[in-house]
Amino acid sequence: MTQDPPAHRAPVHSATPARRPTLRDVALLAGVSTKTASRVVNGEAGVAAAKVAAVQQAVGKLGYRPNFTASSLRRLKGRTAAIAAVLEDVSNPFSSALHRALEDVARDRGVMIFAGSVDEDPERERALIHAFIARQADAIVVVAASDSQRYLAGEVNAGTPVVFVDRPPVGIDVDAVLVDNHAGAAEAVHHLVAHGHRAIAYLGDLLSIATARQRFQGFKEALSDHGIRPSPDHIAHDLHTEGDAQRAVRRLFSGQAPPTALFTAQNLVTIGAVRALRELGRHHEVALVGFDDFPLADLLQPPVTVIAQDPSTMGRLAASLIFRRLDGEQWTPTVHFVPTRMVARGSGEIPGPYATA
Amino acid sequence: MTQDPPAHRAPVHSATPARRPTLRDVALLAGVSTKTASRVVNGEAGVAAAKVAAVQQAVGKLGYRPNFTASSLRRLKGRTAAIAAVLEDVSNPFSSALHRALEDVARDRGVMIFAGSVDEDPERERALIHAFIARQADAIVVVAASDSQRYLAGEVNAGTPVVFVDRPPVGIDVDAVLVDNHAGAAEAVHHLVAHGHRAIAYLGDLLSIATARQRFQGFKEALSDHGIRPSPDHIAHDLHTEGDAQRAVRRLFSGQAPPTALFTAQNLVTIGAVRALRELGRHHEVALVGFDDFPLADLLQPPVTVIAQDPSTMGRLAASLIFRRLDGEQWTPTVHFVPTRMVARGSGEIPGPYATA
DNA sequence: TTTGATCTTGACATCGTTGTCGGCGGACGA
DNA sequence: TCGTCCGCCGACAACGATGTCAAGATCAAA
Structure with a gap:
């Protein structure tokens, strides 16, 4: 910027927006050094009352706001809060x-x-x-x-x-x-087994996600604790959207020997599963435990049992x-x-x- | 910082964390001026290949990352992106x-x-x-x-x-x-009236919120279009949480001449109302239209009709x-x-x- | 070989702000 | 009256980076 804008027009409602006022502008208007203006703005002690007033007035008049970025550059090693x-x-x-x-x-x-x-x-x-x-x-x-x-x-x-x-x-x-995804998933499985299920399907998110892997691991091990070997047909990975999950559940129940319970390892998967079960009219027969709570889970029919994270x-x-x-x-x-x-x-x-x- | 930390220890795994390297450190290590280092970092043309390589190597070695804040101070009038x-x-x-x-x-x-x-x-x-x-x-x-x-x-x-x-x-x-909150609210009312309701309650958020006022206005005017004057008992303002709304609905239905339909002017109010109606066992008798859509509205019983914003x-x-x-x-x-x-x-x-x- | 043009390069000022430090002036004690 | 001390203040450098500019280096053309 070589050519300055005509210095200090009307501070309010000018057509060409003035640049933001800086401490220098404030100091100039108040007739003090920038350092003194800085002191006043930061409420430091040791400034004559008259100058404090002058600076504060200038601040008000110009609508000055400190530039926190610039300040933090000097202040503490550039911490930006x-x-x-x-x-x-x-x-x-x-x-x-x-x-x-x-x-x-x-x-x-x-x-x-x-x-x-x-x-x-x-x-x-x-x-x-x-x-x-x-x-x-x-x-x-x-x-x-x-x-x-x-x-x-x-x-x-x-x-x-x-x-x-x-x-x-x-x-x-x-x-x-x-x-503790492993323990949470295991708890879900134990719960389902305790309620009389052995054919429990796993529906989970992208296997690239560590938590998904851990939940799957917990699922498998809990089943094996009960001497159950999950059917490969009852396992679906890489479901990342409601739609994915919905389709996966449809597929589960179109096959022979469908599961009697579902463990859904993630939020959206749970919701997709609810949708699919509803669609199939089996939401009151097939048990479901989801990992991760979600709003309104308690208002669905049936209300959804979850392993809640916090x-x-x-x-x-x-x-x-x-x-x-x-x-x-x-x-x-x-x-x-x-x-x-x-x-x-x-x-x-x-x-x-x-x-x- | 008067005493420099022992210059350039092992760049990785040092006990006392080194401060973040600056362009100056890079320049020093590469044996060029900060300006030249800057040029390389910013991919500007006109730097000898040898120096480009030296700077890039220094950048890699020190793990240098430009300080965007400082840079934007000078660059474009302090735009920070x-x-x-x-x-x-x-x-x-x-x-x-x-x-x-x-x-x-x-x-x-x-x-x-x-x-x-x-x-x-x-x-x-x-x-x-x-x-x-x-x-x-x-x-x-x-x-x-x-x-x-x-x-x-x-x-x-x-x-x-x-x-x-x-x-x-x-x-x-x-x-x-x-x-257009006014129109949206009015549409809700017309819809309810068209389905045979005249005793329609309004449940809304804080009256300090402009949108709440507009929705209430739309509600009132739409009713009056149908020649209906809302009962004061059927109007509840300043409901800001699910709990507020839930209590308000309970109150509505504990009075005499309860409404046959509800217009809930906000998200959480709608959900609170659903809870209350469910609790009262009247969710299949009392009509409900809510302002603002919410996830899973379609999975509730009955699914919730809403005026959706986008x-x-x-x-x-x-x-x-x-x-x-x-x-x-x-x-x-x-x-x-x-x-x-x-x-x-x-x-x-x-x-x-x-x-x- | 000289001239002029082009390419590289770094010194320096600057962005908006604050830390440092030294100076000025008045008050106070001797 | 003089010396000190203290309160108040501003010049200056610095934070990390880039725009400006002029000085060298290089090279082609004359």
């Missing part, structure tokens, strides 16, 4: 509950949240994280989609707190807040780890497990052929 | 769908989103917006909670694009993407307005209406006492 949340999809209930929990903790400290959706795309995960790093996020919360996050080693080493949520870090050593607690825990690190506390990276909780609502208690009662 | 979204609550479906739509449009331009939740608190709205402004957001998307946003005049005048979504701006003249379209439109302004396009602020769409699913078609069929 912003943390990044790399989520699966800001608009899905799990992610957004997590997001909200982070925000709630961050709010008290005047920290803002950058959020972005990865959509299970490893490429996008990297791109997002790099964008956040470039913007100097003070810390990063990651729900990982890629199969290795070694690329984050530099950041971790540079002292940027990183916390993985829901899915374990691979290739780097950082804090994680996880769910994204809110997970988010709060993740945030507190972040802030403890930012406050200088140190410890060796740790995995924190947040327990799951089975919520029996009805669909999981539909008796199977081996029911004793 | 970030836009702010001031939402009601990042974890509610409407807000998060909006958020996601903004993100989708912004993503293509390498722009990130700052999101924050206001929770209908005017104080928090101001605080959030000021925090975003201080962080130099390039533009602001606002779902307003306060009764005047005159405090934004300075920003608007400084050329920061501001778009209001869902609720109209008060006290300032900016673009807005709104829903947060995704609204978000995309808002984002496109933002980016057109950021690209320098100019026009006088305009209100854009995104149409509502009635989705008849069952609950709204339960016949009333005056049904003709």
